[in-house]
Amino acid sequence: MTRVALFHTVAALTGRFEELADEYLADAEWYHVVDESVLDDMLDAGELTPNVTERICTQLALAQRGGADIVLDTCSSTSPAVDVSRKLVDVPIVKIDDPMTERAVEIGDRIVVVATAASTLGPSKDLVERKGEEAGRDVTVETVLVDEAFEARRAGDLEMHDELVSEAVEDFADDFDVVVLAQASMSHLESSLFERTSVPVLSSPDLAMEHIAELVSASP
Structure with a gap:
């Protein structure tokens, strides 16, 4: 097996x-x-x-x-x-993030990568851009860091974490074709964010x- x-x-x-x-x-x-x-x-x-x-x-x-x-x-x-x-x-x-980023470049050309940990932004942005090149797509990738949410989660306040991420995504989602949640720790927000923004929201797990x-x- x-x-x-x-x-x-x-x-x-x-x-x-x-x-x-x-x-x-x-x-x-x-x-x-x-x-x-x-x-x-x-x-x-x-x-x-x-x-x-x-x-x-x-x-x-x-x-x-x-x-x-x-x-x-x-x-x-x-x-x-x-x-x-x-x-x-x-x-x-x-x-x-391999399958998620491959899906993202299939969906749209304007992609925003959202993270709560600064260490994630660079690698995730680079991966989306690489997947775009491999797919022959001319994609524009922006990043958004919600570091207050990371601190809230580390402090055990998941409700505050979720509120901060959700509010941030609602503020800018309409400017992009797809939102990429760059950490598995945000994946539980995928469906609710899609409902609140009407923009495709992808998570990795x-x-x-x-x-x-x-x-x-x-x-x-």
């Missing part, structure tokens, strides 16, 4: 992905790998340092040694480290797990 490793930098997201794994990965074995220290150190440094990149690569390599046939990296901020890891690991490593399920089905 195919084994899938889910690599997280936020332990609180494991419950959400357990629900998704039960839904999408009935034909596979799966397990979590969690290292919150890499995201904490990225936030402290304000960038993805060589030390953090090396540690992420180590975690993803260990996932393969642990028997994983497929690895899903659920952290948007670590996207550049996945590019390095793919040169070192022999099994497929999927970035959580479901699309990523659908893609992983496709890879599992295609596995020998």
Whole structure:
């Protein structure tokens, strides 16, 4: 049976992905790998340092040694480290934002990337632009940081987090063709934001797990 490793930098997201794994990965074995220290150190440094990149690569390599046939990296901020890891690991490593950003460039040319963590903005914007180039699309990508929402969530105030993100998206959504929620921690707002803005709003977890399920089905 195919084994899938889910690599997280936020332990609180494991419950959400357990629900998704039960839904999408009935034909596979799966397990979590969690290292919150890499995201904490990225936030402290304000960038993805060589030390953090090396540690992420180590975690993803260990996932393969642990028997994983497929690895899903659920952290948007670590996207550049996945590019390095793919040169070192022999099994497929999927970035959580890969399917979402591919869908975004299919939907429209004016795309806004919304994040609550500054470390996510650069990697997510770069990924959307890269997917646009690969698809032969001339896309314009803007970014919006709602850092107050990040602090609210860290303080345990999910209601304030949701209110801040929702208000921010409502303010600018009509200027774009599609809104991309750059972190899995905002995914629960996808449907309500679409209703409040009437603009397509994309989040990553479901699309990523659908893609992983496709890879599992295609596995020998």
